[in-house]
Amino acid sequence: MYQDRLTGPFRSLPKEGESSRAVWTALMPRRRRAAFRLSISAALALADLLAIVALGLAIEVAYYYAFTSQLLPLKQSLSLQLGALVGTIVLVTNLVREEYSIDNYLSQSAHPRRIATLWLMAWATALVIGFATKTTNDFSRVVSVVFFVAGLPAMLIVRATMVGLVRRAVTPASASVSRIHLVGFEEDIARFYENNSASELGLRVIGTSYLRRPEPEADAETRQALLSEDLELAVSVVRFLRPDDVFVLVPWADTADVERCIDAFLRVPAALHLRPGAMLDRFPDLQVARVGRLNGLNIGRRPLTLGEVLLKRCFDILMATIALILLAPLLIAVAVLIKLDSPGPVFFRQRRYGFNQQAFGVFKFRSMKVEKNAVFRQASRVDDRITRVGAMLRKTNIDELPQLLNVIRGEMSLVGPRPHALAHDRSFERRIALYARRHNVKPGITGWAQVNGFRGETLTDADMEKRVQADLHYIDNWSIWLDIKIMIQTVISPRAYRNAF
Numbered sequence: 001m002y003q004d005r006l007t008g009p010f011r012s013l014p015k016e017g018e019s020s021r022a023v024w025t026a027l028m029p030r031r032r033r034a035a036f037r038l039s040i041s042a043a044l045a046l047a048d049l050l051a052i053v054a055l056g057l058a059i060e061v062a063y064y065y066a067f068t069s070q071l072l073p074l075k076q077s078l079s080l081q082l083g084a085l086v087g088t089i090v091l092v093t094n095l096v097r098e099e100y101s102i103d104n105y106l107s108q109s110a111h112p113r114r115i116a117t118l119w120l121m122a123w124a125t126a127l128v129i130g131f132a133t134k135t136t137n138d139f140s141r142v143v144s145v146v147f148f149v150a151g152l153p154a155m156l157i158v159r160a161t162m163v164g165l166v167r168r169a170v171t172p173a174s175a176s177v178s179r180i181h182l183v184g185f186e187e188d189i190a191r192f193y194e195n196n197s198a199s200e201l202g203l204r205v206i207g208t209s210y211l212r213r214p215e216p217e218a219d220a221e222t223r224q225a226l227l228s229e230d231l232e233l234a235v236s237v238v239r240f241l242r243p244d245d246v247f248v249l250v251p252w253a254d255t256a257d258v259e260r261c262i263d264a265f266l267r268v269p270a271a272l273h274l275r276p277g278a279m280l281d282r283f284p285d286l287q288v289a290r291v292g293r294l295n296g297l298n299i300g301r302r303p304l305t306l307g308e309v310l311l312k313r314c315f316d317i318l319m320a321t322i323a324l325i326l327l328a329p330l331l332i333a334v335a336v337l338i339k340l341d342s343p344g345p346v347f348f349r350q351r352r353y354g355f356n357q358q359a360f361g362v363f364k365f366r367s368m369k370v371e372k373n374a375v376f377r378q379a380s381r382v383d384d385r386i387t388r389v390g391a392m393l394r395k396t397n398i399d400e401l402p403q404l405l406n407v408i409r410g411e412m413s414l415v416g417p418r419p420h421a422l423a424h425d426r427s428f429e430r431r432i433a434l435y436a437r438r439h440n441v442k443p444g445i446t447g448w449a450q451v452n453g454f455r456g457e458t459l460t461d462a463d464m465e466k467r468v469q470a471d472l473h474y475i476d477n478w479s480i481w482l483d484i485k486i487m488i489q490t491v492i493s494p495r496a497y498r499n500a501f
Contacts, residue, residue: 041100044162048094049087051158055151056083060143078139079147085129086151089122103178105166112156113479117307119152152481178203181238181270183261184249186210192249192275207241209234211250211257227257231264238268245271303440303475311480316414319487320407327401334365334389334398341389344370347402352419355442360411362419362443363402367393397490403445415483416444417471418455428464435464438471441478448474448482451489 056079064072074080094100099114130136180203182189189208211230214223238246246268248261258274265272289298304312324331335346348366351359367390386394393399406412412419417438420428429435449455449470454463474482489495 037102040102040166044100044105044166045091045095047158047162048155049091051154052087052090052151053080053083055154056080056086056143056147059146059150060140063140063143063146079143082126082139082144082147086122086126089125090118090155093118093121102166105163111159112481113477115155115159116152116479116481119155123148178245179206179241179243180204180245180247181207181209181241181243182247182249183209183234183265184211185213188249188251206243207237209237227260231260235264235268238265238270243270245273247273247275249275304478308478312413312478312483313410315480315483316407319414320404323401324404324408327404330398331401334393334401337389338366338387342369342387351422352443353422353425353439354411354419355439357425357436357439359422360406362412363405365393365399365402366390367399397446400445407445411442413442413444415446415474415486416442417447417474418450418467419443428461428468431461432465432468434472435468437475438468441475446486446490447471448486451486451493451495453495 057077060077060079061072064070098104127136130139182192182205184192189210209230211234212226214226218226246265248258248265250258250261252258252274262272262274287298289296338344338346344366346366348364348368349361350364352362354360367387368385369387390399403412407414425435447470449467452470454467454470474486
């Protein structure tokens with residue numbers, strides 16, 4: 001066995017010619033490191049609090065000036081109280097779930113879903129407190145509503161800004177970065193270096209302990225003695241270097257070796273982590289979950305929680321009802337044009353797979369000529385079956401509007417993966433990995449794939465793979481704000497009309 005303190009891909013130590021003291025200063029933990037990390041976390045928390053309070057005050061000042069042409073005296077400001085209350089709720093909640101840790105900002109995105117949920121919860125709590133104290137009438141309704149609506153985008157902007165600042169400031173050479181020690185067989189550590197870089201991980205590898213693989217013909221006693229010797233030396237090195245975390249890279253298939261590594265490194269004052277090969281890299285949100293009294297690694301949560309399902313359903317019903325009322329004259333006019341253009345029904349209904357692969361009939365305006373005993377054939381750019389009115393409807397996406405009825409019936413959502421013909425589903429499910437995962441949510445009238453131009457005829461598997469990747473991105477990153485963004489882009493974005501025919 002041998003130890004390696006200066007790992008090539010992660011080397012951030014002084015070059016030759018510099019003093020040995022500088023080398024050991026880079027290797028050994030710094031005394032003020034904990035205080036430095038704490039100050040960064042405090043700054044992140046303060047940024048959230050100040051953003052909320054400042055936004056509420058700015059809205060109230062603007063509202064007061066619009067009606068009085070005077071600046072609002074701070075003594076009369078009620079938004080300071082409301083902002084302080086909402087900000088405190090956000091701050092305390094984030095502190096409890098350790099949201100302001102540097103590692104959280106380095107390893108994850110701006111968390112729009114978590115921020116949106118917290119913002120709604122904070123306002124709900126504020127309303128309950130206002131109702132209990134009978135103070136809700138003291139606050140301006142206009143200021144409160146604008147504060148609520150503008151607050152979430154402001155929180156997202158602040159979070160994205162702070163994530164960017166932290167990722168630029170915290171480098172492998174900075175004082176606040178986590179210091180880790182690697183333990184494993186040579187091939188596993190080499191694979192780790194190949195697949196990771198210090199700048200992306202936001203940490204510093206200060207040491208590496210390589211375990212020796214015994215000869216194939218070695219007996220059990222020799223194997224145990226060899227591993228015991230390696231682990232004893234590795235523990236000594238870890239005690240000397242005092243890393244924050246120890247990562248055991250031994251494959252989980254070597255159960256006995258993993259257990260002995262665990263027993264060895266539980267004796268040192270460092271956090272201990274296991275990495276089961278490349279599995280963790282494939283599932284970045286993997287976490288330990290408890291179901292009843294059973295523990296397991298959760299590699300995929302339900303697409304939407306119960307609260308998210310209810311929120312999305314209420315949004316769908318509200319917006320679909322409003323759309324049907326506002327678009328009623330257009331729908332009637334289109335129905336008349338279809339009847340005048342070619343014989344046949346106004347609506348076309350075809351069976352598609354919906355949530356959990358449950359079949360349902362999707363409504364569309366008929367855009368093709370009626371053919372008896374017709375066999376399913378995907379529409380192409382030059383298709384003699386498409387009528388003159390149908391070509392216009394397909395080009396403008398108006399042929400999809402009757403699916404608002406499917407939304408009201410609960411078979412579809414306004415936004416989600418587009419439902420494909422059953423023949424397509426059966427075919428692509430066998431050829432494209434995770435294709436069936438599209439059915440983990442309700443299909444939509446429009447979706448992330450459509451507003452990015454992934455629509456129309458699918459001539460190759462590659463065409464469908466791009467569409468599936470976009471659909472899975474939507475499922476993994478859903479938020480009510482993403483739904484609103486997609487609906488807006490469906491109307492105004494040129495890409496949403498790309499490949500329409």
